[in-house]
Amino acid sequence: MITTKAAVLHGMHQPWEIMELDVVPPKDGEVLVRYVASGLCHSDYHVVLGDWGDFIRFPYVSGHEGAGVVEEVGPGVTDIKVGDHVVCSFISACGHCRWCAAGRSNLCDSGAGALEGRYPDGGFRLVKDGVEYGSSMMLGTFSQWGTVSRNSIVKVNDWLPLESLVLLGCGVPTGFGSAVTAGGVKQGDNVVIYGAGGVGMNAVQGAAIAGALRVVVVDPVEGKRDAALRFGATHVFATAEEAHEFIFDASWGVGADVSIVTVSTVSEKIVTDAINVLSKGGTTVLTAVAHPELKTINFPGLLLTQYERTIKGALFGSGNPHFEIPRLMRMYEEGKLMLDELVTARYRLEDINQGYQDMVDGKNIRGIIVHEH
Numbered sequence: 056m057i058t059t060k061a062a063v064l065h066g067m068h069q070p071w072e073i074m075e076l077d078v079v080p081p082k083d084g085e086v087l088v089r090y091v092a093s094g095l096c097h098s099d100y101h102v103v104l105g106d107w108g109d110f111i112r113f114p115y116v117s118g119h120e121g122a123g124v125v126e127e128v129g130p131g132v133t134d135i136k137v138g139d140h141v142v143c144s145f146i147s148a149c150g151h152c153r154w155c156a157a158g159r160s161n162l163c164d165s166g167a168g169a170l171e172g173r174y175p176d177g178g179f180r181l182v183k184d185g186v187e188y189g190s191s192m193m194l195g196t197f198s199q200w201g202t203v204s205r206n207s208i209v210k211v212n213d214w215l216p217l218e219s220l221v222l223l224g225c226g227v228p229t230g231f232g233s234a235v236t237a238g239g240v241k242q243g244d245n246v247v248i249y250g251a252g253g254v255g256m257n258a259v260q261g262a263a264i265a266g267a268l269r270v271v272v273v274d275p276v277e278g279k280r281d282a283a284l285r286f287g288a289t290h291v292f293a294t295a296e297e298a299h300e301f302i303f304d305a306s307w308g309v310g311a312d313v314s315i316v317t318v319s320t321v322s323e324k325i326v327t328d329a330i331n332v333l334s335k336g337g338t339t340v341l342t343a344v345a346h347p348e349l350k351t352i353n354f355p356g357l358l359l360t361q362y363e364r365t366i367k368g369a370l371f372g373s374g375n376p377h378f379e380i381p382r383l384m385r386m387y388e389e390g391k392l393m394l395d396e397l398v399t400a401r402y403r404l405e406d407i408n409q410g411y412q413d414m415v416d417g418k419n420i421r422g423i424i425v426h427e428h
Contacts, residue, residue, distance in 0.1 A: 061198035081129030093196035094120030119145035121196030122221035144376035161371040230257025232372015242266030250318035263287025310334035
């Protein structure tokens with residue numbers, strides 16, 4: 056077995072600890088990836104806060120955004136070879152379950168045990184002295200090495216920087232798709248986005264590229280509001296109240312066609328604000344998460360019915376990972392999508408706790424770990 060250095064959580068409300076673990080070699084349909092970079096996504100911090108509840112099994116290796124190089128191929132893998140550059144999708148797509156067959160591979164059944172890191176055979180791929188370690192989304196990218204399913208990786212062009220492409224594994228397609236696919240933003244629309252972090256900033260890019268007339272961002276952090284303007288926002292506000300007053304005035308009382316919730320943690324107030332800002336026939340997209348026992352929607356059904364408003368959830372931007380990742384990669388290569396600018400800080404694996412503290416303090420749009428080998 057290969058030995059890897061990994062950031063391990065032993066429980067909620069605890070810091071990551073750097074440990075050496077053993078990596079189980081690839082089994083049927085799996086590959087061994089040498090991770091080059093890993094994204095510091097807020098979803099991994101939800102594990103620390105306990106927002107995933109009992110879905111997490113400790114000890115646990117976080118990290119679900121990863122990019123690297125294939126170093127070994129297991130039995131049955133014929134379309135990926137050693138040396139290929141890949142981006143990990145936090146959604147494993149088998150291609151033949153009911154949901155994949157219906158074109159909704161972001162809901163693939165193979166992800167049933169992914170959050171706790173349990174593979175379809177019931178086992179785990181990171182071990183130490185007889186103890187099995189969970190790995191986020193069967194990836195565990197806060198590790199130098201990972202044995203992952205072929206269904207969880209997407210081949211990318213080897214001349215493009217993996218330190219930028221790594222964000223295509225979650226944050227970019229989740230935000231971009233929340234606007235373009237789930238929200239259906241079209242030319243001339245008014246769009247309001249709550250939260251300008253690593254996901255929200257890509258909802259901004261998606262809405263702008265789709266041709267929205269106004270892309271309004273709500274975020275209490277001044278630096279993020281300023282950054283949102285560089286990524287395509289037309290107007291930014293510190294509070295929902297300011298944004299609502301503006302959008303109803305600018306639209307002559309009509310309201311927003313689409314509102315998108317991409318805050319770090321969802322609350323009932325934010326969801327209510329996002330629905331109230333809608334026009335007749337408008338859509339609210341809920342992309343951000345909260346504790347599974349927390350009720351975040353409390354709104355009169357009559358106002359949904361009379362105004363034909365829609366509330367919908369979006370996982371991976373309601374997109375197909377094996378389609379969206381290559382498409383967004385090509386947009387980046389042609390200068391149509393900003394990735395380099397999203398990465399505002401780089402950290403060593405040993406500095407992961409500082410990286411997340413910087414995220415909490417609002418210092419970064421996106422931080423990444425650059426793995427040393």
